[in-house]
Amino acid sequence: MPRVKFRDGAALGEPALLSVKDLKKSYPSAGGGGRPQNVLKGVSFHVMPQETVGIVGVSGAGKSTIGRIIANLEQADGGSIHYLNRDLARLHRKRRREAGQSISVVFQDPYEFLSPRMKVEQLVAEPLVIRKEHRDKEELRARTHQALADVSLDPGKYALRYPHELSGGERQRVGLARAFVSRPRLLIADEPTSMLDASLRLELLACMTELQRKYGTAIIFITHDLALTYRFCDRLIVLDEGRIAEEGTPDRLIDHPRHPFTRSLIDALLEFHR
Numbered sequence: 001m002p003r004v005k006f007r008d009g010a011a012l013g014e015p016a017l018l019s020v021k022d023l024k025k026s027y028p029s030a031g032g033g034g035r036p037q038n039v040l041k042g043v044s045f046h047v048m049p050q051e052t053v054g055i056v057g058v059s060g061a062g063k064s065t066i067g068r069i070i071a072n073l074e075q076a077d078g079g080s081i082h083y084l085n086r087d088l089a090r091l092h093r094k095r096r097r098e099a100g101q102s103i104s105v106v107f108q109d110p111y112e113f114l115s116p117r118m119k120v121e122q123l124v125a126e127p128l129v130i131r132k133e134h135r136d137k138e139e140l141r142a143r144t145h146q147a148l149a150d151v152s153l154d155p156g157k158y159a160l161r162y163p164h165e166l167s168g169g170e171r172q173r174v175g176l177a178r179a180f181v182s183r184p185r186l187l188i189a190d191e192p193t194s195m196l197d198a199s200l201r202l203e204l205l206a207c208m209t210e211l212q213r214k215y216g217t218a219i220i221f222i223t224h225d226l227a228l229t230y231r232f233c234d235r236l237i238v239l240d241e242g243r244i245a246e247e248g249t250p251d252r253l254i255d256h257p258r259h260p261f262t263r264s265l266i267d268a269l270l271e272f273h274r
């Protein structure tokens with residue numbers, strides 16, 4: 001899956017699609033008695049249009065929390081998020097929702113976002129229905145079927161099935177079709193491949209890259225699997241206990257890690273593949 005070399009717009013002074021500054025989040029301690037758990041301790045980064053930024057780190061580092069906050073599924077305690085030049089925290093709830101309409105998400109477990117009672121066709125159409133992005137039923141059907149074809153699922157074969165009638169790989173493809181049907185500017189992909197075996201994992205990533213090119217989407221790719229990011233990401237952010245330990249291109253980070261934590265991630269990876 002060779003990547004086209006990413007043009008570093010940030011270095012050329014172009015505006016970022018997303019700019020996160022000093023993001024903070026804590027959760028109350030379990031049981032409520034102890035000190036709150038500081039999960040994000042001031043995280044800042046940016047994402048350029050059409051860029052793929054990987055967020056890597058061990059379990060519990062705070063990766064998904066960042067994704068959920070950007071997707072407006074959770075509130076930050078502090079910091080700012082500028083998206084398409086708008087400060088999301090300062091927008092009224094309705095405007096915030098509208099601003100976020102060009103952000104899609106895909107999660108690790110498709111059952112989290114695929115209602116078992118909806119057919120594939122309805123599941124894929126739902127984002128367009130919610131956003132009222134279609135003129136009539138014909139257009140809705142055409143875009144839904146296009147989205148299914150985009151992820152190599154024949155609409156004639158899959159449109160009327162329910163999620164439990166699909167394999168794990170097919171369910172994730174439905175998740176991708178649902179994420180891309182609205183042609184998002186930004187996709188937050190939170191461990192989308194971790195429940196798939198190695199060959200399906202690469203297939204799904206190839207499919208995601210193709211759709212990214214087709215629709216000009218930027219991707220935040222959240223994973224604990226450093227190996228997966230190597231070819232797939234333009235830039236990596238290494239998160240360690242709610243702080244950015246290091247960031248850079250995968251080549252630089254993996255071949256010449258500067259931070260001991262990045263080195264330990266690479267050692268763990270080498271150990272795993274030994």
Ligand SMILES: Nc1ncnc2c1ncn2[C@@H]1O[C@H](COP(=O)(O)OP(=O)(O)OP(=O)(O)O)[C@@H](O)[C@H]1O
Nearest residue numbers: 027028039057058059060061062063064065066224
């Ligand atoms: N709703 C919540 N209430 C309390 N604690 C939470 C909540 N959500 C997450 N946490 C805690 O915040 C920390 C960071 O969680 P998060 O899911 O962001 O980590 P992660 O890096 O994505 O981990 P993983 O790779 O295992 O998904 C964890 O210790 C988790 O237990």
